[in-house]
Structure formats: structure tokens, C-alpha cells
Amino acid sequence: MAEAAPAPTRSMAVPLTAFAAGAVVALLLGVFGTVHDPTLGGTTTLGFRTVLAMKVAVSCVIGVLAVLQLLGALWLYGKLGRPAPSWLGTAHRVTGATALLLTVFVAYHCLWALGLETGHLPDGEKVPLRTVVHGVLGCAVFGAVVVKVVAVRSRRAPGWFLPLAGGLLFALLVLVVLTSAVWYLNAHGWPSNTYA
Numbered sequence: 001m002a003e004a005a006p007a008p009t010r011s012m013a014v015p016l017t018a019f020a021a022g023a024v025v026a027l028l029l030g031v032f033g034t035v036h037d038p039t040l041g042g043t044t045t046l047g048f049r050t051v052l053a054m055k056v057a058v059s060c061v062i063g064v065l066a067v068l069q070l071l072g073a074l075w076l077y078g079k080l081g082r083p084a085p086s087w088l089g090t091a092h093r094v095t096g097a098t099a100l101l102l103t104v105f106v107a108y109h110c111l112w113a114l115g116l117e118t119g120h121l122p123d124g125e126k127v128p129l130r131t132v133v134h135g136v137l138g139c140a141v142f143g144a145v146v147v148k149v150v151a152v153r154s155r156r157a158p159g160w161f162l163p164l165a166g167g168l169l170f171a172l173l174v175l176v177v178l179t180s181a182v183w184y185l186n187a188h189g190w191p192s193n194t195y196a
């Protein structure tokens, strides 16, 4: 009879390397966001009236998918008091990949058309704190994506690494949606065509 493969040795090097790589990715995005000249060229409204309306709508979908991801993860970890159905793992991967694609899509439209706004706007107005926080967290989301992908792929990471990486990504994503789409809907209602 074939012997079972030995359990891989757990190593702290995996999370440490993943966090270092994630920090570099987030930093590079932030630097790009400050040096790139914002332009609406190369953007799409997906049939919405403006880029802003498209981002608000897609971000709401991302927010819902993020909550589904959290619930799915809790269920898979047996925290919802009943066993997870066999299809849940696949569903969790599909909604996770969809949320990631949509997040890349919206973030591209932020970074490319607006950039990482800090300091002062061209008209001399100070950039609101909410906008700065939104942009910085938006960049951090992609650092957290790197950490999460390593956590999912690695068999040598400690057991706490995957739930921590997933929780971090979820928290950042929710904060990014709260500081953008949810803030916007609360302040202005559904976007009109007054702003690109």
C-alpha cells in the first residue's frame, strides 16, 4: 500500500515573504497613482451615463460579493453551525475570482482616470481625508490580494495564515467600498451625469 505523503513543514517564512511582496505591490501602485497624469482616455462607462456611475454600480456588486465571500468562508470553516455543502468550495472560488476581476476593473478606472490624490487639487483645494484614505486603502487591497493568493496556494504556511489573509482582504475591500460607493450614494444619491 502507498504511504501517505509526509505533512509539509510549516514555516513563518511564507507569511513574512507574502506580506513583504504585498507591501511592495501596494507601494508601487501608490507611486504610479501619484506620478501618472490622470486621463479619461482608455476608460469605459459600460453603458452607464458616466465612469463615476459605472464605478458606483460595480462597487456595489463588489461589496455584495465580498460579504458572500465572508459568509462562504465561515461556512467552509464550519462556523455556521451546519456542514458546508459540496458545491460551496467551487462557488466560493467563482465568486472570489469574479470579485477580484471587478475590483481590478474599478481600481484601474480610479488609478488611470484620477490617480492617488493626496495634498492639494489643481484648484488649490485640499484633497478630502476620505479621498486620501480611499486611495491608500485601494492600493493596499492589491497588496492584500498578493498575500491572499500566496496563502491559498502555499501548503507550508501556518494554519492561521489563510483566515488572516482572507479577513484582511475582506476588511480592506469593505472599507474601500464604504469610502467610495457607499459614501457617494449617501451624500449624493444615484450619480447624475454631472461628473465624469
Ligand code: HEM
Pocket: 029, 033, 052, 055, 056, 057, 059, 062, 103, 106, 107, 108, 110, 111, 114, 115, 116, 117, 131, 134, 135, 136, 137, 138, 139, 141, 176, 177, 179, 180, 181, 183, 184
Ligand atoms: C487602486 C487604488 C485606488 C485609487 C488610487 C483610487 C482613487 C480614487 C479617487 C481619487 C476617487 C475620487 C474621489 C473623489 O472624487 O472624492 C475615487 C473614486 C471612486 N473609487 Fe477609487 N481608488 C482606488 C481603488 C478603488 C477600488 C478597489 C474601488 C472599488 C472596490 C474603488 C471605487 C471607487 C468609486 C465607486 C468611486 C466613486 C465615488 C467617489 O467619488 O468616491 N476605488 N477613487
